[in-house]
Structures are given as C-alpha cells and as structure tokens.
Amino acid sequence: MEKFPLDFNIDRISGTPGRYDKHIQRMLSDMRGQFADQDAYQKMIEEGDRILYEVYEIGRPGIAGELMQGISIIHAGKVGDEYFMTKGHFHSRLEMAEVYYCLMGQGMVIMETPEGGQSSRELGPDSVVYIPPRWAHRSVNTGQQDLIFFFVYPSDAGHNYGTIEEYGFGKLVVERDHRPAIIDNPRWVPPEAR
Ligand code: S6P
Numbered sequence: 001m002e003k004f005p006l007d008f009n010i011d012r013i014s015g016t017p018g019r020y021d022k023h024i025q026r027m028l029s030d031m032r033g034q035f036a037d038q039d040a041y042q043k044m045i046e047e048g049d050r051i052l053y054e055v056y057e058i059g060r061p062g063i064a065g066e067l068m069q070g071i072s073i074i075h076a077g078k079v080g081d082e083y084f085m086t087k088g089h090f091h092s093r094l095e096m097a098e099v100y101y102c103l104m105g106q107g108m109v110i111m112e113t114p115e116g117g118q119s120s121r122e123l124g125p126d127s128v129v130y131i132p133p134r135w136a137h138r139s140v141n142t143g144q145q146d147l148i149f150f151f152v153y154p155s156d157a158g159h160n161y162g163t164i165e166e167y168g169f170g171k172l173v174v175e176r177d178h179r180p181a182i183i184d185n186p187r188w189v190p191p192e193a194r
C-alpha cells in the first residue's frame with residue numbers, strides 16, 4: 001500500500017498533479033501524417049518542433065481491477081485550420097471505458113467505433129465525458145488556452161494506435177468562421193472498405 005500513495009492535489013493554475021510517475025511530451029514531429037494539411041504541417045516543422053500535448057501519469061500496477069489516473073494538457077494552436085489534438089487510440093482491451101473530467105480550457109472528444117460509428121462531446125471547465133467501451137478517443141483543443149483534463153481508466157486497458165495512425169478519425173475538428181466545426185476526414189476509409 002505504501003509503495004503507491006493514494007492521493008494527490010492538482011495545481012489549479014498549471015493543471016499539473018502534485019505527484020506523478022511519468023511525464024510524456026508529444027511533439028509536433030510525433031504527429032506526422034495526422035493533420036490533414038500536410039503542407040502547413042511541413043512548414044510548421046521547418047520553423048521548429050514544439051510540444052503539442054503532455055500527459056502526467058499516476059501509475060498503478062497494470063492488472064485487472066486497478067485504475068490509472070492522470071492529467072492531459074493539450075496546448076492551444078492549429079496546423080492549417082485544424083486544432084492541436086492528441087494522436088487518439090482504441091484501448092487494446094477494447095471493452096475498457098474511460099472518464100475525462102475537464103478542469104480548464106475548451107475542446108472536444110472525438111470518438112469512433114471499430115465499425116466506423118462516429119460521435120463527439122464537448123469539453124469545458126467542470127464537464128465530464130464518459131468514453132464507453134469500444135470507442136476510440138481523441139481530444140482536441142478548440143480554445144485559446146491549454147485544455148486540461150483529468151482521466152481515469154483501467155490500468156490493464158493498454159493503447160492501440162494502429163488503425164488511427166493509418167486512417168485518422170472519420171471526423172476532423174477545424175476552425176470555420178472563427179469557431180470550431182466538425183468536418184469529414186478525406187483520408188478516412190470506412191472499416192468495411194479497408
Ligand atoms: C489514456 C487517456 C489519455 C491519453 C492522452 C494522450 O487512455 O485517453 O491519457 O493517453 O490524452 O492521448 P494519446 O492518444 O496520445 O494516448
């Protein structure tokens with residue numbers, strides 16, 4: 001029990017947890033092929049790499065019954081007109097769900113099933129999104145500030161990035177007339193046609 005402390009605080013200004021076991025930083029260069037506007041992506045990379053999002057993980061053993069917790073921070077910005085976003089994934093154990101609790105910022109969770117079902121929910125201060133079993137999830141920062149949310153999911157869920165890396169999600173979140181809009185992803189192929 002003592003090996004894993006049971007509580008922590010979240011700094012309300014920075015959104016960072018008072019303690020964590022792992023700090024992951026995902027760079028623009030880690031997202032090659034994910035943004036629709038490849039020319040805008042290339043131009044941005046040439047201007048210099050940068051951190052798109054960060055994850056602070058509070059670890060627990062990766063066994064059934066345990067829960068992984070943490071904080072994700074998606075920085076504000078766009079590649080072309082597409083907002084900064086996470087890679088997105090299915091859980092390797094597809095049947096495992098997840099909960100996001102948004103602390104700060106504005107954004108969206110884009111979700112998709114292996115059969116190509118599409119859904120999305122908004123994230124804002126104090127909103128909670130339940131990601132049901134079988135739904136892949138990607139979070140998108142549609143605001144001007146960091147999007148910061150707490151997450152909790154089964155420790156043995158695992159992450160499967162495979163098909164998302166290849167085809168992306170069916171929907172993209174882009175800026176249209178100074179506000180976020182969800183549009184079809186031209187690169188996406190319905191699962192039955194892959
Ligand atoms: C994990 C959970 C989040 C994401 C994080 C980064 O199940 O959904 O911690 O890992 O927001 O996203 P991604 O797609 O790069 O793992």
Ligand code: ZN
Binds near residue numbers: 089091098153
């Ligand atoms: Zn997840």
